[in-house]
């Protein structure tokens with residue numbers, strides 16, 4: 001078994017039963033709940049926002065790992081805090097003042113995260129590494145579930161592993177997009193400590209969730 005956090009993305013859940021789905025992945029061994037917020041502008045897809053997250057909050061005590069794919073971010077930070085987000089992750093391309101945004105997220109009582117697109121270089125985190133608690137490496141272009149893992153992002157994960165170790169800070173290194181039982185071990189070997197997976201967790205319905213999560217950890221599935 002590999003010591004890695006699993007954060008199922010509810011983007012692949014049944015949207016008509018989101019509360020039930022969250023209770024099912026919690027019981028199946030999820031460590032966090034990954035919630036993809038999309039605005040149809042920063043990415044070409046639409047999902048949900050703070051009112052939905054607030055209604056989902058009572059369905060699990062696990063940390064809500066909220067991945068914002070919206071622009072702008074700043075006017076909504078307090079709304080996500082009130083809704084119950086624990087980690088709030090933003091893309092540097094979503095606004096002109098990433099450092100201010102990360103500070104505002106921490107001031108609102110959440111852990112700040114930064115998400116790095118496949119075409120964005122790792123060095124973008126250098127000036128803000130002391131201000132983040134999570135680095136999210138996108139291994140697909142954001143916007144949709146079910147895409148294929150982009151292999152070139154493994155080198156970027158290795159670069160982040162080195163930067164985090166050198167910083168001496170406790171920062172979660174998370175990967176998102178195209179993770180399954182074949183790609184997850186490669187990402188773990190490259191240095192991630194958390195894995196987001198949507199389609200690989202929710203495939204097969206609720207009776208499969210525990211086995212799907214175990215497979216991502218590298219456990220044998222009976």
Ligand SMILES: O=C(CO)[C@H](O)[C@H](O)COP(=O)(O)O
Nearest residue numbers: 142143145146177178198199
């Ligand atoms: O941020 C995301 C997409 O923008 C999702 O978290 C991600 O794609 C999960 O889906 P899958 O595991 O099916 O690739």
Ligand SMILES: [Fe+2]
Nearest residue numbers: 036067176196
């Ligand atoms: Fe995500």
